[in-house]
Amino acid sequence: MEMIWRSGIKRKVSKIFSARLLRGLFSIVMFVVLWQVVVAIKVPYLANLPYPRDVAAGAVDATGSSTYWFGWGISLSRIFVGFMAAQLIGIPLGLAMGISRTFKDFTFPVFEMLRPVPPIAWIPLAILFWPTRELSIYFLVFIGAFFIIVINVIQGVSNISVSLKWAASSLGAGQRDIFWRILVPGSLPSIITGMTVGMGVTWNVLIAAEMIAGQGGLGRMTWEAYTNNNIPLIVVGMVSIGVAGYLCSMLVRWLGEKAMPWKRRF
Amino acid sequence: MAAVKAVNHSGEISIKNVTKIYDPEGVHVVAMKDCSFDIAAGEFAVIVGPSGCGKTTLLNAIAGFDTITSGEIYLDGELISSRDTQIRPSVERMVVFQNGALFPWKTVMENIIYGPIVQKRMKRHEAIEAAREMLMRVGLNGIEDRYPEELSSGVQRRVEILRALINQPKVVMLDEPFRGLDAVAKTVMHEFLMDIFCTSPRTMFFITHDLDEAIFLGSKVIVMTTRPAQVKKIVHINLPWPREHHMIGSKAYLELKGEVLEAVHEEARKAFEAGEREMA
Numbered sequence: 001m002e003m004i005w006r007s008g009i010k011r012k013v014s015k016i017f018s019a020r021l022l023r024g025l026f027s028i029v030m031f032v033v034l035w036q037v038v039v040a041i042k043v044p045y046l047a048n049l050p051y052p053r054d055v056a057a058g059a060v061d062a063t064g065s066s067t068y069w070f071g072w073g074i075s076l077s078r079i080f081v082g083f084m085a086a087q088l089i090g091i092p093l094g095l096a097m098g099i100s101r102t103f104k105d106f107t108f109p110v111f112e113m114l115r116p117v118p119p120i121a122w123i124p125l126a127i128l129f130w131p132t133r134e135l136s137i138y139f140l141v142f143i144g145a146f147f148i149i150v151i152n153v154i155q156g157v158s159n160i161s162v163s164l165k166w167a168a169s170s171l172g173a174g175q176r177d178i179f180w181r182i183l184v185p186g187s188l189p190s191i192i193t194g195m196t197v198g199m200g201v202t203w204n205v206l207i208a209a210e211m212i213a214g215q216g217g218l219g220r221m222t223w224e225a226y227t228n229n230n231i232p233l234i235v236v237g238m239v240s241i242g243v244a245g246y247l248c249s250m251l252v253r254w255l256g257e258k259a260m261p262w263k264r265r266f
Numbered sequence: 267m268a269a270v271k272a273v274n275h276s277g278e279i280s281i282k283n284v285t286k287i288y289d290p291e292g293v294h295v296v297a298m299k300d301c302s303f304d305i306a307a308g309e310f311a312v313i314v315g316p317s318g319c320g321k322t323t324l325l326n327a328i329a330g331f332d333t334i335t336s337g338e339i340y341l342d343g344e345l346i347s348s349r350d351t352q353i354r355p356s357v358e359r360m361v362v363f364q365n366g367a368l369f370p371w372k373t374v375m376e377n378i379i380y381g382p383i384v385q386k387r388m389k390r391h392e393a394i395e396a397a398r399e400m401l402m403r404v405g406l407n408g409i410e411d412r413y414p415e416e417l418s419s420g421v422q423r424r425v426e427i428l429r430a431l432i433n434q435p436k437v438v439m440l441d442e443p444f445r446g447l448d449a450v451a452k453t454v455m456h457e458f459l460m461d462i463f464c465t466s467p468r469t470m471f472f473i474t475h476d477l478d479e480a481i482f483l484g485s486k487v488i489v490m491t492t493r494p495a496q497v498k499k500i501v502h503i504n505l506p507w508p509r510e511h512h513m514i515g516s517k518a519y520l521e522l523k524g525e526v527l528e529a530v531h532e533e534a535r536k537a538f539e540a541g542e543r544e545m546a
Contacts, residue, residue, distance in 0.1 A: 167369075168369075169354070171381035171385075172356070172385035185369075185371040186371070
């Protein structure tokens with residue numbers, strides 16, 4: 001019995017330390033070593049770069065302070081509000097445009113005119129338009145996710161094969177059933193794609209907005225580290241933003257898998 | 267409750283002078299012109315003809331998916347399609363689609379019971395009971411909780427046929443349902459369909475390109491002309507029921523096949539030459 005248990009453990013251990021993982025670890029170690037060398041030999045233009053250990057010390061300092069975590073909280077809540085608003089308005093709008101030709105004819109031209117404008121280009125107008133800075137940041141995050149989700153939902157609805165709709169109506173489904181039972185689940189894969197892509201763009205926009213106009217948040221923290229010439233903290237900020245964006249994308253992907261069990265089991 | 271009840275004698279289809287013109291103001295493609303034929307209740311009618319000759323057009327009109335330009339289609343004496351009438355799709359006329367139309371986000375069980383539930387004709391547990399019985403009878407039990415994409419296309423197609431049958435339709439219409447299956451899978455499908463048809467005969471409207479399939483399954487084979495589609499020839503297949511695979515190759519079978527082949531070949535030639543002309 002114990003033998004089996006042991007061999008099980010052994011197999012697990014050898015699985016964790018697989019060749020691929022070792023190669024991955026090696027590349028990270030090499031990166032840090034290279035970084036150390038670059039700073040030590042004072043490569044031109046990179047003279048201001050701190051040593052890895054300074055960054056590590058900066059990270060320890062930062063994660064021990066409540067302002068750092070407060071920054072996380074502020075950034076995440078901005079993402080949450082702007083992103084959710086984009087989904088709540090964008091998904092129904094996309095469905096309506098996907099279903100009704102007439103509605104699409106009326107709305108799509110304006111939509112297509114505004115869509116190519118990069119979200120960051122909305123910053124000046126957003127600041128002028130909204131009464132508080134916080135609202136303008138919510139709005140910019142919203143813009144970052146809104147156009148992407150709408151275009152994906154329209155695509156999703158139009159990709160649903162007509163035989164599925166016909167089959168449903170032969171089986172006795174009414175308009176309402178076809179909407180809830182066919183069009184909504186049928187466009188779900190595109191909705192999840194739109195959310196995943198939108199989440200990435202949203203972080204880009206948020207950080208730019210925080211650096212230019214924000215108070216608090218990871219973007220602002222990184223910018224203030226620059227103005228205070230605290231280079232290790234700049235790097236800590238960059239890494240934190242990367243981790244935060246990654247966690248948000250993971251969350252969306254996880255939600256997608258939960259919402260679409262038929263895509264998971266293969 | 268038996269999953270498939272004995273069928274009352276209804277499901278008679280009458281197609282009278284049906285014409286269908288696509289895009290009358292523009293390209294003006296005459297898909298069908300003055301096409302007429304009848305399918306008796308409980309008959310297994312197989313439609314063959316050159317590609318793009320309007321077989322699917324006819325199916326769509328009977329099913330209620332599309333309109334016709336003139337003529338009439340009756341089901342049991344009731345007008346279901348004409349220039350001014352277009353009855354809605356209904357459970358009386360179930361379709362099994364060319365590329366499959368199982369709902370990918372529903373399990374096999376959820377797919378099969380969708381009809382009875384959405385029509386509020388059965389309670390959920392009754393529908394599940396009936397579906398289980400059907401799956402069991404055709405030896406497909408055990409796949410209830412799988413999603414369609416996890417199944418082979420042959421199994422998908424059988425599930426789709428069961429999803430149609432649970433609604434006790436008067437007519438089952440199948441648009442090249444076994445296209446793309448390999449020859450071995452096809453024979454399994456033919457036996458499956460034969461078994462279902464013989465236990466509870468109901469009107470079948472079956473479109474195919476495969477002449478062996480047509481003769482093996484059909485009580486009559488309707489050969490269509492190239493566009494604009496009309497009936498070229500109706501061949502009655504008076505082989506005994508249930509059809510069995512050893513019949514393929516029998517003298518009677520080969521004679522019938524010769525007859526069908528001749529009609530099809532003539533039309534195929536015409537279609538080919540018309541294609542050549544269009545290219546030139």
